[in-house]
Amino acid sequence: QVQLVESGGGLVQAGGSLGLSCAASGRTFGSYIMGWFRQPPGKEREFVAAISWNGGTILYADSVKGRFTISRDNAKNTVTLQMNSLKPEDTAVYYCAARLANYGYTRIDLYPHWGQGTQVTVST
Numbered sequence: 001q002v003q004l005v006e007s008g009g010g011l012v013q014a015g016g017s018l019g020l021s022c023a024a025s026g027r028t029f030g031s032y033i034m035g036w037f038r039q040p041p042g043k044e045r046e047f048v049a050a051i052s053w054n055g056g057t058i059l060y061a062d063s064v065k066g067r068f069t070i071s072r073d074n075a076k077n078t079v080t081l082q083m084n085s086l087k088p089e090d091t092a093v094y095y096c097a098a099r100l101a102n103y104g105y106t107r108i109d110l111y112p113h114w115g116q117g118t119q120v121t122v123s124t
Contacts, residue, residue: 009118022096030074038092050105
């Protein structure tokens with residue numbers, strides 16, 4: 001079992017940057033695939049980025065490629081999402097998620113472990 005806590009959300013102007021962090025409990029963090037998802041206002045939750053246990057596989061949604069960077073530090077049990085060149089359409093609640101199986105990185109329904117979410121608001 002792993003518990004996840006996100007931090008780092010807030011209000012930023014368009015074109016700005018923000019870094020999100022997800023702290024995980026448990027001694028098996030290094031075994032988990034970690035993902036970031038977001039839920040814009042009035043919309044369904046969507047995939048943002050995911051990283052394999054050793055960082056060898058990294059995936060991004062097309063909408064964030066070239067602007068967002070996911071990384072992890074297994075020694076510190078953390079995964080981060082660096083968000084640059086933010087746009088108003090990036091406004092959402094951002095969630096950290098974890099799963100063990102090494103497939104279906106973008107599948108929301110396959111992640112059993114979720115954080116509580118952190119709000120990111122990008123103003124014009």
